[in-house]
Amino acid sequence: MTTTQASRGLTDRSTLVVALRTTVLLAGIAAEAWNLVVVAGEGQRLSEHLGYFTVQSNVLVLVVVAWLLLRPEGRPRWFDALRGATTAYIVLTGLVWAVLLATPEEAFGLSVEFPSFVQHRLIPVLMAADWLLVPTTRPLRVGRCVAAWMAYPIAYLVVSWIRGGLGDGWIPYPFLDPAVHGGLGGLVVPTGQVLLAFVVGIALVATLGRVRWRPRPGAERPAPRIGAGSRAD
Template structure:
């Protein structure tokens, strides 16, 4: 797939379509609970799922409207695809049976399954002018946001007396278990980041490796 093909109308159309779906899913719970005394917009926005979905909407809508091709944008696009992959994997492994404020099945499906798969497919199959390489600098840049999110959550938690996810809550598991769990998650995130960088525009990688005749 050439760079010109990467901005064809149908690619722009599905990006905008899924971007609009993401907006609806993000607004559904706050609008439904606007008069609820127990609903906290700050807590809602403090979920990694919500933040990664907000970034996804930005990427999809901009990608649909103008489809940037510069390296900085492609790196940002890859980072957001990584965050959505993290969202999908962590939810499936650790949070499927946990109440994370998303009781509507369709919202759960959109934010934890559909949009992550859309971002993963878009990253793997839509051509780039220059493919990403899994360099230590790129991996460090991509993982800065999850690191900052973790620090923010652990600092805010004691003041708000609230943590978005059980594996980030030291009140019952203690700090030793918390640190061990975070180390394991960090290793998993690094592996996912390397895989994501390696899989960008995978069709071009296959084409480059094909033997010439």
């Protein structure tokens, strides 16, 4: 790799990047297939399995990574933002699991089951590496990314509470369950902590994407807007 190539970062066609994304895709498919076999074998409700943020974020990763592998060029202008949001969601999935949901043995030990290892450890780490290795092709606006990317986590909270209160009564995580925290008022701190973590994490991912962006070879850099200066939002 030349000095110029190193300064630009790797590309979607780089051997290392293709290998990394292929690993994510194959491991992610295997882990979710394992989960579905367990769900069917134990008679669990599929609606509950699919209701976990972990499962939803991992499925989104599989869609985005498959798209990256199948179409390394000519993607829509908004794809960088989708890739960034997906990266933020899966990385935060791993962090929230390790901090709030897993036991120390699960979070740091070797006894974790294969699907959990892949979905909570391996894929978050590999997607974070992918975001750092392969620059975006357009500069992201950090403030806009925070506002747009937070829509999904907030919608997830609302839908979970509606389902728990007005639907079948199922709530995916203890930090969302009013019964665990003495009512709705008790959810302010645990839920607020998770939302704050998402805001900070999303802002960090978007900032890294903005700092590291590089135009594709032969593409023109977008002209700066008058009065925009060095704004990051």
